[in-house]
Amino acid sequence: MMIRSLSILLLVVALAFPAAAEDAAPGMSQDTFQQMDAMLGNALNAYNAGNWKAFYKDWAQLMSGIATEQSFNSLYVNMYKKNFGDYKSRTFVRERSSVAGDHAVVVYKAKFSKKDGDIGVNYFRENGKWKLQQIQFN
Template identity: 35%
Template sequence: MKKNYLGRIFIFALITIMAGVLLTGCGQKLTEADVSYGSEITDNVLEGIKDKNYNKFSRDFSDTMKNAITEQSFNSLTGNLNTKIGDYKSKAFSGASKTKKDNKEYTVVVYKAKYTKETGDVLITITFSDNNGKNMVDGLYFKSPNLAK
């Protein structure tokens, strides 16, 4: 029961972060080249999940994200994703935009990913912010039919 509770807290935190960023309105549209850094960082996040390696997963997280997704909640997340959508196979850029919330600028990037247990696409929305010249992950959200069940 505790594991399920932590998973729900984690999902709620991610939805809250993403909703706040996304509901501030669509900002400037960006190309894949504009957010080229996002692909490598997202690969690290997804491979960290696949390998069940928290250090790899959280390597580029902001302090806010590290506090939101602890190693314990990461273990719950990996179990939930593996059960519902399986292993990560590949991703493709879908779109990106810049937005602002509370006078802070964010870059929101969306990828369409393929997983072994999901017949359609898994939408991965990852939000970046600049932290002293380094792009850091400030939000992460997965959406798919199997995850909605």
């Protein structure tokens, strides 16, 4: 009788709080997602402001060779800003996002001032911390 009561209690708790244990995406905790999303938010604010140093602030050290003003202007100003315009908002796409080991992919549907698109973000775990590796607009 006691085992049955305990089983029922556990079932009720599990059904009452399903989101508490749910990952943001496969292999990605809600906390990890929030950290990653905040880094992307900072980078997108810097993208809108045209501030290349702030844009690359949270990027992995292994990407330092391309984290330059020239790269920022070439890709983000002359290509993405020209085609998409300023970033406006984003919606997380759970089904297209995941973590595998030290690598993560996070995808968003995004609104820009010129046209809507997707933002694909690659992250790399460097010295135990997630860092940006790549941001693409499609």
